[in-house]
Amino acid sequence: MGSKRTLVPMLGEIATATGSKTALDLFTGTTRVARRFKEQGLAVTAVDTASYSEVFAKTWIAIDAKDCDQNELEDAVARLNSVAPSAGYFTKTFCEDARYFQPMNGEKIDAVRDRIETDYRSTWLYEPLLASLILAADRVDSTTGIQMAYLKQWSKRSYSALKLTNPGLLAGNGVAIRGDAMEIAPQLPSADLAYLDPPYNQHRYFANYHIWETLVRWDAPEVYGIANKRTDVREAEHRSRFNSKPDMPRAIRELIQGVKCETLVLSYNNESWLTRDELIEICSSNGHVEVLDVDFKRYIGSQIGVFNKSGERVGNPGAKRNTEHILIAGDRKMVSSIAKQLRD
Numbered sequence: 001m002g003s004k005r006t007l008v009p010m011l012g013e014i015a016t017a018t019g020s021k022t023a024l025d026l027f028t029g030t031t032r033v034a035r036r037f038k039e040q041g042l043a044v045t046a047v048d049t050a051s052y053s054e055v056f057a058k059t060w061i062a063i064d065a066k067d068c069d070q071n072e073l074e075d076a077v078a079r080l081n082s083v084a085p086s087a088g089y090f091t092k093t094f095c096e097d098a099r100y101f102q103p104m105n106g107e108k109i110d111a112v113r114d115r116i117e118t119d120y121r122s123t124w125l126y127e128p129l130l131a132s133l134i135l136a137a138d139r140v141d142s143t144t145g146i147q148m149a150y151l152k153q154w155s156k157r158s159y160s161a162l163k164l165t166n167p168g169l170l171a172g173n174g175v176a177i178r179g180d181a182m183e184i185a186p187q188l189p190s191a192d193l194a195y196l197d198p199p200y201n202q203h204r205y206f207a208n209y210h211i212w213e214t215l216v217r218w219d220a221p222e223v224y225g226i227a228n229k230r231t232d233v234r235e236a237e238h239r240s241r242f243n244s245k246p247d248m249p250r251a252i253r254e255l256i257q258g259v260k261c262e263t264l265v266l267s268y269n270n271e272s273w274l275t276r277d278e279l280i281e282i283c284s285s286n287g288h289v290e291v292l293d294v295d296f297k298r299y300i301g302s303q304i305g306v307f308n309k310s311g312e313r314v315g316n317p318g319a320k321r322n323t324e325h326i327l328i329a330g331d332r333k334m335v336s337s338i339a340k341q342l343r344d
């Protein structure tokens with residue numbers, strides 16, 4: 001999910017070095033970065049447009065583990081694991097018409113998802129159970145990671161039986177907001193630290209993770225094409241300004257001007273539409289800017305190439321590595337000292 005797993009320790013160090021108590025994660029995705037901030041004791045606000053991301057943010061950021069009876073969650077997970085499989089929309093669409101999951105797992109997903117809706121909809125367990133189901137499904141899928149296509153041959157892990165586990169709640173404070181960062185950011189109170197990790201090319205997350213959207217919404221949408229994507233992925237409301245080459249520079253500039261924070265951190269890919277110098281110039285509205293360049297292993301799909309439904313290669317593998325720029329903007333003394341510390 002474009003997750004910043006390898007950058008998380010560095011972002012955690014920036015939070016510590018700045019002495020931040022509050023943080024914004026405006027494109028939170030998997031919430032991996034927001035979780036690190038929360039684990040370090042910061043009060044975090046996590047924002048994203050995706051429904052599945054809101055489920056993750058409600059689970060890991062908004063819920064304070066200290067306020068919950070963990071046994072209730074354990075019991076619910078165990079109950080769901082014992083639900084009898086039953087084929088429905090999910091099995092038909094994603095296991096028979098397409099081959100993202102083995103039918104035995106699709107039938108289980110159908111049954112578990114229905115049960116979450118009927119038994120837990122109005123309880124605090126709803127989002128943690130949905131998060132648990134997405135994670136369980138992710139462990140047995142047959143893709144290279146994104147849902148633009150599925151593998152020609154079933155992946156090894158797709159043969160494993162779907163099993164829900166406790167998603168593991170975190171203690172601490174946080175807020176989950178589903179919405180457009182452009183609109184939400186100016187309305188939020190000032191934070192010590194703001195982390196921005198916007199999409200950096202034309203690929204839309206709503207389309208790349210359409211199955212998680214459907215699993216959360218549970219709205220049995222009409223689908224199209226080989227990948228069986230929701231027909232509404234084509235609608236304008238699901239396009240992000242960050243996916244548009246002509247509009248993206250303006251969007252980033254407006255966003256950064258609207259975010260109220262002491263220290264701003266932006267991560268951006270060297271294959272994006274903006275150069276390093278343009279990024280520095282844009283971030284300088286928040287103070288002095290330092291850039292850290294991090295070597296990054298590319299998404300596996302781009303290493304093995306792109307295939308069509310018959311398994312023929314229709315795209316070539318890209319370069320195996322790329323660079324992620326981490327821009328830190330804020331008080332000169334603080335930013336210079338953090339950059340030095342992280343470079344050493």
Ligand SMILES: C[S@@+](CC[C@H](N)C(=O)[O-])C[C@H]1O[C@@H](n2cnc3c(N)ncnc32)[C@H](O)[C@@H]1O
Pocket residue numbers: 001002003004005026027028029030031032033047048049050053179180181182197198199200205206240241242
């Ligand atoms: C590069 S990913 C972020 C990954 C995240 N840092 C992580 O570690 O999982 C970009 C995210 O921005 C979200 N997004 C796209 N346009 C958005 C917008 N206008 N406002 C808020 N979120 C948006 C996408 O849904 C996606 O989750």
